[in-house]
Amino acid sequence: MRVLITVEYYGKNYAGWQRQKNALAVQQVLEEKLGLILQTKVVLVASGRTDRGVHALRQKAHFDYEGFFPVKKMAYAVNTTLPDDIRVLEAIEVPSDLHAQYSAKRKTYLYKMYVSRTLHPVKNLLSAQISYDDVDFDKMQEACKDLIGTHDFAAFAATGSHVKNTVRTVFDASLRREGEDIEFEITGNGFLYNMVRIAVGTLVWIGIGKLPVTAVQDMLLTGDRKKGGKTLPPHGLYLKDVFYEDLSSLPLE
């Protein structure tokens, strides 16, 4: 039986999703606690990694299980053993050919930031400070649209990443502002390493006048990472949701 779990976590205390040798990862905590509850070895396959310090509102992961523990009670049971910064929101049985990573059709990321010269201790837990008096939000919105479409996003990958195919499709990208708070949301069929944090960093650099409003276009045309903005810090980034088209036709009980 294949089980798909939906996981929320606050990433500050973890070396990211994926198991590491010398640092605690979300995957390791979940595999251990699920293993204890289900009395078997659990190997999780996630929709993808999240980096050190990045959060997830609805990360998805699957595992195979041959046992008698009811799927409907797994989330509740494992949650009683998890630390407060990780929770399983849901566990459902899925077809055995559904793969948390390869079957994912779309992913949505959210980046939260606030424009303020003073760090705000409360909101800084969930949101990254942009330490300027203001940003040109209209320009940021204009450039944001350039992210949408099927492009070679090579310029939006962290140096040192070695993916062969850097073409990705961004279905939607948008910015919302309320006072000093800005949210960036982006949905695509996949993302390169640090792609969201580089994209939003480039929009911010356009907003503060360090880059022209054409910077996103320039990056897409030239493939040159140096034409982009700074990679923003991980604590503003959330894996918001992962979508599997097949699941829409599944009975959820």
Next chain:
Amino acid sequence: MRVLITVEYYGKNYAGWQRQKNALAVQQVLEEKLGLILQTKVVLVASGRTDRGVHALRQKAHFDYEGFFPVKKMAYAVNTTLPDDIRVLEAIEVPSDLHAQYSAKRKTYLYKMYVSRTLHPVKNLLSAQISYDDVDFDKMQEACKDLIGTHDFAAFAATGSHVKNTVRTVFDASLRREGEDIEFEITGNGFLYNMVRIAVGTLVWIGIGKLPVTAVQDMLLTGDRKKGGKTLPPHGLYLKDVFYEDLSSLPLE
């Protein structure tokens, strides 16, 4: 010269505002860092204590200073030395008879909570979980109005507090709901020990049907703490603002 500072802090790592012998308090950190910057002993008098784990969006405190460091630069200077969970938002000179505690005319507290059987790791940093399927929000709103006015709030004080006068005036109290998120805001001329957390806990117990909608009235009439709900945890509570009538007429430069 008397200086009034506005302070924001996230309270999780502190034993509250007030200096303690064996635990770190916000006051101690601020006094030490201000003392280093101003090269003198700084003694802060706050608008009032906040308890262990409680946050502040705009706590106010005054201190007296005889030196040449410009007041306008104090916030920026001390912020470069403070940990990320404490920031001075503003420092201004005020008349020497203004007292952060005794001159305060009104204080506003905010309590953030969410109604969910599952703990949510991200929002749980800023908000307290109400672990129920739902609450009767209409009843909570009805009872909330009973808090408004000048009453003997003896039933809303933690047992073990020994204040002589338990009469306080609540100018406003209101609840807002958005999905599973609920915010309680209360403004008064002063608050007894744990008064806000007992008040909101009573409203929640009314909402989940553990207390009648008349519970606030019953408490005010009888002075009986046992007729109220549970004291909610500190991590949902924020000292939102403190108001000094005199200051409205003050030039801020």
